[in-house]
Amino acid sequence: xxxxxxxxxxxxxxxxxxxxxxxxxxxxxxxxxxxxxxxxxxxxxxxxxxxxxxxxxxxxxxxxxxxxxxxxxxxxxxxxxxxxxxxxxxxxxxxxxxxxxxxxxxxxxxxxxxxxxxxxxxxxxxxxxxxxxxxxxxxxxxxxxxxxxxxxxxxxxxxxxxxxxxxxxxxxxxxxxxxxxxxxxxxxxxxxxxxxxxxxxxxxxxxxxxxxxxxxxxxxxxxxxxxxxxxxxxxxxxxxxxxxxxxxxxxxxxxxxxxxxxxxxxxxxxxxxxxxxxxxxxxxxxxxxxxxxxxxxxxxxxxxxxxxxxxxxxxxxxxxxxxxxxxxxxxxxxxxxxxxxxxxxxxxxxxxxxxx
Amino acid sequence: xxxxxxxxxxxxxxxxxxxxxxxxxxxxxxxxxxxxxxxxxxxxxxxxxxxxxxxxxxxxxxxxxxxxxxxxxxxxxxxxxxxxxxxxxxxxxxxxxxxxxxxxxxxxxxxxxxxxxxxxxxxxxxxxxxxxxxxxxxxxxxxxxxxxxxxxxxxxxxxxxxxxxxxxxxxxxxxxxxxxxxxxxxxxxxxxxxxxxxxxxxxxxxxxxxxxxxxxxxxxxxxxxxxxxxxxxxxxxxxxxxxxxxxxxxxxxxxxxxxxxxxxxxxxxxxxxxxxxxxxxxxxxxxxxxxxxxxxxxxxxxxxxxxxxxxxxxxxxxxxxxxxxxxxxxxxxxxxxxxxxxxxxxxxxxxxxxxx
Numbered sequence: 142x143x144x145x146x147x148x149x150x151x152x153x154x155x156x157x158x159x160x161x162x163x164x165x166x167x168x169x170x171x172x173x174x175x176x177x178x179x180x181x182x183x184x185x186x187x188x189x190x191x192x193x194x195x196x197x198x199x200x201x202x203x204x205x206x207x208x209x210x211x212x213x214x215x216x217x218x219x220x221x222x223x224x225x226x227x228x229x230x231x232x233x234x235x236x237x238x239x240x241x242x243x244x245x246x247x248x249x250x251x252x253x254x255x256x257x258x259x260x261x262x263x264x265x266x267x268x269x270x271x272x273x274x275x276x277x278x279x280x281x282x283x284x285x286x287x288x289x290x291x292x293x294x295x296x297x298x299x300x301x302x303x304x305x306x307x308x309x310x311x312x313x314x315x316x317x318x319x320x321x322x323x324x325x326x327x328x329x330x331x332x333x334x335x336x337x338x339x340x341x342x343x344x345x346x347x348x349x350x351x352x353x354x355x356x357x358x359x360x361x362x363x364x365x366x367x368x369x370x371x372x373x374x375x376x377x378x379x380x381x382x383x384x385x386x387x388x389x390x391x392x393x394x395x396x397x398x399x400x401x402x403x404x405x406x407x408x409x410x411x412x413x414x415x416x417x418x419x420x421x422x423x424x425x426x427x428x429x430x431x432x433x434x435x436x437x438x439x440x441x442x443x444x445x446x447x448x449x450x451x452x453x454x455x456x457x458x459x460x461x462x463x464x465x466x467x468x469x470x471x472x473x474x475x476x477x478x479x480x481x482x483x484x485x486x487x488x489x490x491x492x493x494x495x496x497x
Numbered sequence: 498x499x500x501x502x503x504x505x506x507x508x509x510x511x512x513x514x515x516x517x518x519x520x521x522x523x524x525x526x527x528x529x530x531x532x533x534x535x536x537x538x539x540x541x542x543x544x545x546x547x548x549x550x551x552x553x554x555x556x557x558x559x560x561x562x563x564x565x566x567x568x569x570x571x572x573x574x575x576x577x578x579x580x581x582x583x584x585x586x587x588x589x590x591x592x593x594x595x596x597x598x599x600x601x602x603x604x605x606x607x608x609x610x611x612x613x614x615x616x617x618x619x620x621x622x623x624x625x626x627x628x629x630x631x632x633x634x635x636x637x638x639x640x641x642x643x644x645x646x647x648x649x650x651x652x653x654x655x656x657x658x659x660x661x662x663x664x665x666x667x668x669x670x671x672x673x674x675x676x677x678x679x680x681x682x683x684x685x686x687x688x689x690x691x692x693x694x695x696x697x698x699x700x701x702x703x704x705x706x707x708x709x710x711x712x713x714x715x716x717x718x719x720x721x722x723x724x725x726x727x728x729x730x731x732x733x734x735x736x737x738x739x740x741x742x743x744x745x746x747x748x749x750x751x752x753x754x755x756x757x758x759x760x761x762x763x764x765x766x767x768x769x770x771x772x773x774x775x776x777x778x779x780x781x782x783x784x785x786x787x788x789x790x791x792x793x794x795x796x797x798x799x800x801x802x803x804x805x806x807x808x809x810x811x812x813x814x815x816x817x818x819x820x821x822x823x824x825x826x827x828x829x830x831x832x833x834x835x836x837x838x839x840x841x842x843x844x845x846x847x848x849x850x851x852x853x
Binding site for chain 1: 575576583584585587590591593594597598601606607608609610611613618622625626629742771774775798799801802803804805815
């Protein structure tokens with residue numbers, strides 16, 4: 142039940158409280174009230190006693206500054222957009238949480254938008270965040286490997302910039318912007334090398350949607366490493382797990398029916414790795430790592446709790462989000478910057494020496 | 498690299514494109530351009546040929562309508578705020594994804610904000626979403642069991658409403674608003690009954706932060722059910738796992754040192770259950786479910802992948818988010834509405850007949 146404060150309800154007029162009403166209550170001019178509440182380019186030019194009086198009046202009236210009006214005036218707001226593919230995917234949740242942590246420290250409000258891996262929705266969101274005068278956008282979803290789309294995205298990003306906004310990309314989006322780049326290629330190579338050093342020579346890969354640049358980079362990194370080690374990877378040994386647990390489960394059953402049967406599986410994210418382990422254990426009755434070794438990708442929080450605990454490639458996800466937000470805080474520079482973040486092999490219990 | 502469209506860059510003036518510029522290019526008045534682009538109360542009152550001409554001009558100039566200006570005029574926007582505690586917690590990610598799915602279908606942009614379980618930040622976000630003229634807010638984080646805070650929240654919600662906004666709560670927030678209510682009490686009672694029917698009489702509970710109303714409700718539901726079954730629960734057998742995996746792991750070691758040693762543990766969310774299983778298996782060398790049975794709460798996506806697969810209480814998380822967004826789409830009603838959503842017991846492999 143709402144329990145109003147003792148003094149406010151009677152004193153508070155109906156409808157949004159205006160700056161003028163705050164000024165009247167504090168007994169100052171609107172200009173003074175505005176300076177006391179909003180400062181002027183960050184500097185306070187109102188005496189402390191006056192400022193206190195205005196703040197008290199604003200609090201009593203529950204005044205909130207009119208952000209759309211201010212946005213019109215300043216063409217910038219304290220809102221930052223973060224565009225991801227899917228908030229229910231813990232990979233994006235971890236990146237978003239990293240970005241939000243930094244945003245919180247600096248008083249920025251994050252508008253998190255999910256595209257459900259629909260490129261059109263990504264363009265739509267970018268246009269709408271521009272309309273909202275969001276001061277910056279982090280494109281945290283993976284890029285789409287499509288030339289026509291990339292051209293339209295670049296045009297939209299240019300328009301955003303022309304309006305004074307700032308776009309920071311996570312991963313390869315094919316646009317000329319500040320970028321935080323996770324080590325997708327190097328990470329996949331690490332996974333392959335680890336399995337090779339354990340004696341594995343028959344590999345399978347459970348891939349994600351090829352339309353995503355992150356998937357292409359991971360796949361490319363794994364393939365190049367295999368080639369440089371002289372290991373054959375028949376095309377049929379790369380199956381698509383759709384970046385979901387259930388599709389990966391079905392894809393694993395198909396993969397293990399191929400000849401020669403793989404003894405090592407590189408899975409291009411941990412969400413799918415949960416499905417791969419389930420398929421091997423429950424559908425195929427194979428023991429991991431005794432009969433098949435599995436390496437995941439990302440090191441999501443649940444990776445250590447899988448059965449067996451998953452050997453995986455750790456990306457610094459919270460750091461990816463945080464560094465992207467850092468770039469927004471420092472503002473755009475003349476030359477676009479790139480921050481490269483390393484991947485790391487985390488060895489747990491899903492990989493062992495090859496017996497075959 | 499940005500590849501501009503062939504015609505747009507030369508034609509496009511610097512800075513934000515105004516409606517006036519679109520009108521000039523289309524050879525119509527600003528009023529006609531506005532009606533063509535925005536309609537008038539949803540009805541189009543411009544002929545199809547004129548409308549097409551304006552839309553073409555807007556596309557060529559990459560015009561985006563100025564949302565803050567429109568928000569000022571209409572005091573409403575297509576933005577809906579969703580406030581959660583932590584996006585990296587899959588419980589909130591699942592609720593947010595449900596809400597975003599419905600928002601997407603209706604062309605609404607979701608501004609997802611995380612409070613990091615800080616009540617002050619919840620009030621701050623509510624005020625800022627009001628300042629942004631977000632048309633509605635879903636308070637999806639659990640309520641805080643604090644009278645002073647609840648009073649201030651109610652005041653802020655009233656102010657939001659007075660400005661024409663709409664607030665929908667998920668769970669018990671102590672405010673008079675539309676509410677989607679998960680079956681926290683009934684769910685916890687289900688967990689207890691399941692374990693009781695398996696013969697367990699010595700219970701332990703791994704709880705979360707008591708400041709949250711969801712935790713209090715789950716705890717209360719479990720306690721009442723135990724009492725009505727005539728089972729004693731010594732206060733020392735309720736330990737705080739802080740809603741995190743690591744704290745729950747430490748709390749479980751403390752719990753299992755109590756006399757009498759519990760044979761059944763009710764864990765008030767699945768994130769903590771991962772830590773509880775880890776502690777029992779790796780720190781204490783106890784077999785689940787042979788020596789100790791464990792029931793979780795929420796049925797997060799990874800619950801089936803834990804070792805052993807977790808018996809848990811399923812809350813329809815995506816549905817919780819979707820129903821809250823449905824209430825926003827239908828708009829506020831005179832009497833606040835409440836939607837109750839059931840919990841369900843999902844039996845997997847972490848519970849078995851008590852041997853002791």
